[in-house]
Amino acid sequence: MNALLEGSVWFAQLCFAVAMVNAALGIMRGPTAQDRVLAFDTLYINGMLTLLLFGVRWMSSVHFEVAMLIALFGFVGSASLAMFLYRGEVIEP
Amino acid sequence: MMPDVPAWAAVPATILLIVGGLLTLVGSIGLLRLPNFFMRIHSVSMGNTLGVGSVLIASMLIASSVAGRPVLHELLITLFIVFSAPITAIVLMQAAIRRTKPRK
Numbered sequence: 001m002n003a004l005l006e007g008s009v010w011f012a013q014l015c016f017a018v019a020m021v022n023a024a025l026g027i028m029r030g031p032t033a034q035d036r037v038l039a040f041d042t043l044y045i046n047g048m049l050t051l052l053l054f055g056v057r058w059m060s061s062v063h064f065e066v067a068m069l070i071a072l073f074g075f076v077g078s079a080s081l082a083m084f085l086y087r088g089e090v091i092e093p
Numbered sequence: 094m095m096p097d098v099p100a101w102a103a104v105p106a107t108i109l110l111i112v113g114g115l116l117t118l119v120g121s122i123g124l125l126r127l128p129n130f131f132m133r134i135h136s137v138s139m140g141n142t143l144g145v146g147s148v149l150i151a152s153m154l155i156a157s158s159v160a161g162r163p164v165l166h167e168l169l170i171t172l173f174i175v176f177s178a179p180i181t182a183i184v185l186m187q188a189a190i191r192r193t194k195p196r197k
Contacts, residue, residue, distance in 0.1 A: 012114035
């Protein structure tokens with residue numbers, strides 16, 4: 001039963017790694033600026049999930065905290081980039 | 094390495110992990126292959142939210158079955174992603190609507 005679970009953790013991490021490669025390609029070649037922001041959003045969410053599955057595999061809670069920090073700061077970054085594209089400035093005077 | 098996980102937690106966690114990985118992978122392939130920005134943001138935000146939800150539920154199942162008591166701190170990340178991903182998507186869609194030229 002444990003081998004099944006470990007194999008599925010490997011499979012999910014492989015999927016997230018391929019998704020991160022796709023997001024990096026999207027950042028490099030996205031035709032407009034909003035495509036690049038969208039690819040950045042995908043990239044940080046997939047990195048957070050990969051780190052969370054490392055925490056599942058090694059049974060440590062440090063990885064969970066790092067994943068929560070990545071979620072927080074990634075949301076701040078991508079939301080401020082999107083606000084900049086929307087308004088032209090991040091914090092309104 | 095991984096301690097022994099009982100079968101009632103291992104089988105649903107396996108299914109949830111495989112489904113979540115495939116959903117996220119399909120969403121990010123759509124990021125490269127779909128022709129229009131609005132189609133791309135559709136596939137990516139759907140796939141990411143569903144994939145994050147299923148992977149975090151699987152992680153919660155494994156952690157609570159190993160610890161022997163309900164471990165709910167993955168629920169923090171789930172709530173945060175569920176609240177924050179639509180905000181980014183809405184602002185990005187409005188920015189894209191404003192920045193694309195109107196069709197003649």
